[in-house]
Amino acid sequence: MTEAEFQIVKSIGFVLALASAVAIQRWRPHRILAGSWRTNSGLWALNALVLGVVCAGCACTISRWASGTGWGLLNQTAVSDWLAIPVSVLGMDLISYYWHRANHRIQLLWRFHQVHHSDPDYTVTTALRFHPGELLLALPLRLLGVALLGAPIAGVIVFEVVFAFANFCEHGNIDLARKIERGVGRVLVTPALHRRHHSREARLLDSNYGTIFSFWDRLLGTYGENRSDTRIDTGLPGIEGTLGTLRILSLPTQGVFRGE
Numbered sequence: 001m002t003e004a005e006f007q008i009v010k011s012i013g014f015v016l017a018l019a020s021a022v023a024i025q026r027w028r029p030h031r032i033l034a035g036s037w038r039t040n041s042g043l044w045a046l047n048a049l050v051l052g053v054v055c056a057g058c059a060c061t062i063s064r065w066a067s068g069t070g071w072g073l074l075n076q077t078a079v080s081d082w083l084a085i086p087v088s089v090l091g092m093d094l095i096s097y098y099w100h101r102a103n104h105r106i107q108l109l110w111r112f113h114q115v116h117h118s119d120p121d122y123t124v125t126t127a128l129r130f131h132p133g134e135l136l137l138a139l140p141l142r143l144l145g146v147a148l149l150g151a152p153i154a155g156v157i158v159f160e161v162v163f164a165f166a167n168f169c170e171h172g173n174i175d176l177a178r179k180i181e182r183g184v185g186r187v188l189v190t191p192a193l194h195r196r197h198h199s200r201e202a203r204l205l206d207s208n209y210g211t212i213f214s215f216w217d218r219l220l221g222t223y224g225e226n227r228s229d230t231r232i233d234t235g236l237p238g239i240e241g242t243l244g245t246l247r248i249l250s251l252p253t254q255g256v257f258r259g260e
């Protein structure tokens with residue numbers, strides 16, 4: 001698979017993931033919200049441009065290089081693709097968990113990550129709200145993860161699409177039925193679990209770092225229970241209303257916003 005084909009498959013998966021999450025949000029809304037979709041979409045367009053210029057198909061290139069040179073866990077153990085794909089998804093989701101945790105622990109990283117948390121509304125498009133600095137800082141770690149795992153290209157694509165779908169759904173203004181919430185939440189991150197992570201209260205904010213699987217938080221001591229019918233005030237203290245793109249981009253230089 002070429003880098004261009006990799007990008008096309010990934011983009012189709014991204015659009016389908018976004019459309020499905022928006023459909024679920026319309027079907028089962030949690031509360032009435034205007035949504036900061038203009039700001040969030042603007043940031044996404046900028047990020048797509050920046051990452052496209054820096055290295056759009058890098059993960060594909062690294063995966064092919066690792067396979068050709070025998071680098072990484074999965075290439076060393078020569079497991080079948082059917083096993084390599086789920087192991088890649090698990091491994092890369094675990095790396096994402098630790099990276100997210102570091103973003104809350106290290107102040108320099110938080111200055112960028114606070115842009116994501118600064119959305120006063122909590123909707124599917126919050127999943128698009130990232131400062132380009134955060135994504136550029138995360139890129140080397142993501143690529144190192146692909147190399148260390150020796151993830152096949154199919155594993156990288158499945159991970160990217162599942163990760164995008166999970167990311168859109170868990171940021172959704174979505175209420176799941178109590179039974180479904182409890183069942184799904186044992187394995188996967190639900191909107192209610194991640195909504196707690198976007199609380200204005202610091203004690204709730206520093207929990208539920210997972211994106212696809214909720215069991216990393218359970219295993220690593222950062223899990224916090226939450227239900228769809230619990231009201232959570234999302235956003236950050238000191239940041240009110242929808243911010244414009246320019247204010248958002250300069251937010252890392254404007255201070256550290258988070259509750260006590």
Ligand SMILES: [Zn+2]
Pocket residue numbers: 100104113117197
């Ligand atoms: Zn966070």
